Amino acid sequence: MVFQKVKLTDLSLNPFGAIGEDWMLVTAGDEQKANTMTASWGGLGVLWGEDVAFVFIRPQRYTKEFMDAKGCFSLSFFDGYKQEMGLLGSVSGRDRDKITESGLHLTMLDNVPAFEEARLVLVLDTVYTDEIKPEKLPPEMVAKWYQNKDFHTVYVARIRAAYCCED
Secondary structure (H helix, E strand, O other): OEEEEEOHHHOOOOHHHHHHHOOEEEEEEOOOOEEEEEEOOEEEEEEOOEEEEEEEEOOOOHHHHHHHHHOEEEEEEOOOOHHHHHHHHHOOOOOOOHHHHHOOOEEEEOOEEEEOOOOEEEEEEEEEEEEOOHHHOOHHHHHHHOOOOOOOEEEEEEEEEEEEEEO
16 A cells, blocks of 8 residues: 555545544654554644644553654554554553554654554644643543543644555
C-alpha cells in the first residue's frame, strides 16, 4: 500500500465515528523507538486560524513520554483492525513489544511514525498542552472519569499533513 498526500478539504472523515466508535491510534517517537496507544477521545477542527487535532492522554501512558519528547505525533485511522487496536490500548509498550504483537506495521511519514495499514494518517505538530483541571469540571464528571485523580493532558496540534492509503 502507498500513501498519497491529500488536502484536508478533500477528506470525508466523520470525526464522531472515526474517533468515538472506530477509534484511532496516537503514535509518537522516531525510527529507533516509538509507542502507540488507542484513543477514543479527541477531535478535529480549526483553532487559532489553523487546522488542528486535539487528543487527551493520561499521565501514566507510556506514549505520553514520546509525545512530550518529540513535539509531534500521528493519528492513524483504520477500516477494521478493532482487535489489534484493542490490544494496543490495553497493553503497555513499557512491558512488551505490543506493536509487533498486534501484527500492525510502523512506517514513517514526514519523520513521524504511523501505521502502514491505516486508511488515513494525520501528521501533527504539538502547539499547546495543558492539564485537565478538576475544579473546572462538573463534580459528576470527575467522579465518573477520574477516580484515580489521573487527569489527562490535552494536546492541541497543528495538522502538518494528511495521507490516504491507496492500494
